[in-house]
Amino acid sequence: MRLEDVWVRYHRQGPWVLRGVDVRLGPGEVAVVLGRNGVGKSTLLQVAAGVLRPGRGRVTDRPARVGWVPERFPADQPFTVARYLTGMARVAGLRGAAVDEAVTSWTDRLGLAAFRSVRLPELSKGTAQKVGLAQAMLRLPGLLVLDEPWEGLDAATRELVPELIAEVLAADGAVLVSDHRGETVRLPAARRWSVADGSLTEEAPSADEAIAVVEVAVPAARVAGTVARLRAEGHQILRVRADTSIGTPPARPAAGPVRPAGDLTPEQPAGVEGADVVVEPAAGEAR
Numbered sequence: 001m002r003l004e005d006v007w008v009r010y011h012r013q014g015p016w017v018l019r020g021v022d023v024r025l026g027p028g029e030v031a032v033v034l035g036r037n038g039v040g041k042s043t044l045l046q047v048a049a050g051v052l053r054p055g056r057g058r059v060t061d062r063p064a065r066v067g068w069v070p071e072r073f074p075a076d077q078p079f080t081v082a083r084y085l086t087g088m089a090r091v092a093g094l095r096g097a098a099v100d101e102a103v104t105s106w107t108d109r110l111g112l113a114a115f116r117s118v119r120l121p122e123l124s125k126g127t128a129q130k131v132g133l134a135q136a137m138l139r140l141p142g143l144l145v146l147d148e149p150w151e152g153l154d155a156a157t158r159e160l161v162p163e164l165i166a167e168v169l170a171a172d173g174a175v176l177v178s179d180h181r182g183e184t185v186r187l188p189a190a191r192r193w194s195v196a197d198g199s200l201t202e203e204a205p206s207a208d209e210a211i212a213v214v215e216v217a218v219p220a221a222r223v224a225g226t227v228a229r230l231r232a233e234g235h236q237i238l239r240v241r242a243d244t245s246i247g248t249p250p251a252r253p254a255a256g257p258v259r260p261a262g263d264l265t266p267e268q269p270a271g272v273e274g275a276d277v278v279v280e281p282a283a284g285e286a287r
């Protein structure tokens, strides 16, 4: 997705909140939008999500499926949690049994099972925020936009946010997230975009730290999950390769043909006995 020379103001004669923002976010990338209160972070996110049209400029290559989680979930709607999420699943294009499956699985995962028949206006702010997260994830989005997602959430759900982000990234989606609480230390691999005076600047990763490469061996069946988790923790995945020379548990059944080293990608881990994941810590990570 790309923002091309994006200008935004809220009134015809009002001040420009964003002035000529030009930035690109690729598949599998996460960016954190930083800046002081009122500087325009939410404005930028709304433009990226497609809920606000820029006065000038344009957004190109936005993925078809966007998950948008506003800073405050609009809970003043006369639906129960289940009715609302069912409707949102249909809006997201799910049909038949997939609708109930998605609603059940996301309400379970976000601790909303006990609230399925509760009306939205009766929810606490934190519970309503969880409904906001659930509706964005009902169908895995190609772009997930989260405005201050940690705000008002309980500790367990705060822990879950990086996991959801990792799942979108693992499927080659992109994620944009704003943060003024410093919670995005949980996303050390994220690009950092700073908004000030209507402009966006990207903070360069610190280049003065030594980098080490760590090789990790995992069962082939767990490669995709391991890669997603390491990425979410901020590590850069350099390579995934098959390696039969590493001690294999004797009870393990013989596998199919083993691909040569270098033949695997994190997205295509199948068909090997075991695999090495070579990771490198993200720049700036404490060691």
Ligand SMILES: Nc1ncnc2c1ncn2[C@@H]1O[C@H](COP(=O)(O)OP(=O)(O)OP(=O)(O)O)[C@@H](O)[C@H]1O
Pocket: 010, 017, 035, 036, 037, 038, 039, 040, 041, 042, 043, 044, 180
């Ligand atoms: N709907 C609106 N109508 C008029 N002005 C608005 C509107 N929404 C935002 N603004 C103004 O645009 C500017 C940027 O607001 P925005 O919410 O994007 O900032 P922010 O960086 O996300 O702030 P915060 O960290 O407090 O959420 C602010 O001056 C704000 O008052």
